Amino acid sequence: MDRRQLLATAALVAATPAVPLVAAAPAHAAPPSPTLPSRAAIVSVLRRVTDHWIGAHGNPGDNRWARATFFSGLTAVHRLTGERRYLDYARGWAERHGYGLNAGVTTRHADNHNAGQTYLDLYEIEPEPAKIAAIEDSLRRMVYTDRPQKNDDWWWDDALHMAMPPFARIGRLRNDTRFWEKLYGLYNHTKRVQGGPGLYAPSQGGLWYRDDRFLPGGILSPSGRPVLWSRGNGWVAAGHVKTLKTMPANAAHVQEYRDTLAQLVRALRPIQRADGFWNVNLADAAHLPGPETSGTAFFAYGTAYAAATGLVDAATYLPVAARAWNGMVATAVHPDGFLGYVQNVGDRPESSQPVNYGTTADFGVGAFLLAGTELAALAT
Structure with a gap:
């Protein structure tokens, strides 16, 4: 299905929200439309939010996971x-850090590998080996020399976003499937082994626990x-999207990544709030209820990608992503571009x-930018 067919089909869907598995918290405003805005309208909001962040941060910040997520967006x-x-x-941010990793190339911590995503983006624009030397060295150590059989490094679900994409991208760049096999070994431990049963929860519709405490x-x-944290599941969704954007469709384990993302997206639809957001606890709408942008933005990103690529039915799920986007724009985006x-x-x-109109963070802005760019690709 091409983009025009996808949009035409989605337009036939009724705007009635899905019946939730758990009661959604009351919306504080009229339910947003499930109709995708124009590409120009989406780009206008993206520019406003981006320009506000850059204007407010003359110092681009450190190279840790939170700021690195902004730069990915x-x-x-x-x-x-x-x-x-x-x-x-x-580029200025990357050069400020010498295209290096927090804790150096010997790090195995997924958070420290997140900056490598932007370094790889910059390398694709202007290929210079020094830009990806640190991220490639660090991952290569894990694949070949530093305890290559050790797969328990990703003990929390956020790690899937931070480190799956760099392993996928270096593997493709070097045509070396060992990186993809290492990726899967780490992923499979998180999914099925960590804490005993793994963090993936088929009994919860395919959502994920943040770590084994939950x-x-x-x-x-x-x-x-149960506690099924919204942003934790958002990290999972985004990690799958970025990995699938990189790996060939016929590569080993890709079908599992596709199926897992599709299942997560399906689990989210019935618990979307009437205002387009998701609550911070996906399993309990009464647990600190209210709008929350970072998880919602990642879910819009994952849902838009899944609808566009046929992992889920576009007519059913594109309105979910559109409702989330429109809700965030109406509720969380300030007139000057601050994202609350x-x-x-x-x-x-x-x-x-508390989470409110005045709370923001770099990774939340990055998630919002990722969601908007994915939706803009579907808009006319």
């Missing part, structure tokens, strides 16, 4: 718009329900509360 907006200022800002028998919400309702750094729904 920024390079996506550069690819969409061709805006030179965005490329210059991203597995059955562990931490529950105040009302005794972002839950700051944490590992569960209670982290960095």
Whole structure:
């Protein structure tokens, strides 16, 4: 199905929200339209949010996971718009850190590998070996020399976003499937082994626990329900999208990545709030209810990609992504481009509360930029 057919089909879908598995918190505004705005309208919002962040941050920041996620979104907006200022800002950040990794090339920590995504983006634009020397060296050590049989490094679900894409991209760049096999070994441990059963939860519709503290028998919400953290699942969705954008369709394990993303996207539809957002605890709408932008943005990104590539039915799921986007624009984007309702750094729904119109974070802005660029590709 091409883009025009996809949009025409989606336009036939009724705007009635899906019936939730758990009661959605009351919306504070009228439900947003499930109709995708024009490409120009999406790009206008992306520019406003991007320009606000850059204008407010003359110092581009460190090269850790949170700021690196912003830059992943920024390079996506550069690819969409061709805006030179965005490329210059991203290049300046990378050069400030010498295209290096936090903790150096011996690191095995997924958070430290996240910066490699932007270095690889910049390498694709202007291929210079020094740009990817550190990320390639670090991953190559894990694949070939530094305990290559050790696969328990990714013990939390955020790691899938931080490190799956660099392994996928270096493997493709070097035509070396050992990187893809290592990726799968790490991924499979997170999914099926970590904490005993793994963090993937088929009993919860294909959602994921953030880490093994939240597995059955562990931490529950105040009302005794499971804790399935929104942004944790958002990291999972984004990691799958970026990996699938890189790996050939016939490569080993790609079908599993496709199926897993599709299952997660299907699980999200019935628990989307009427205002387009998702709550911080996907399993308990009464647990700190309210809009939250970072998880919602990642879900819009994953859902848009899944609809565009046929992993899920476009007529059913493109309106889900459009409703999320329109809800964020109406509720979280300030007139000057500040992005609110972002839950700051944490590992569960209670982290960095309260979440409100004035709370933001670099990774939340990055997630929003990724969502918008994915949707702009589907708009006319």
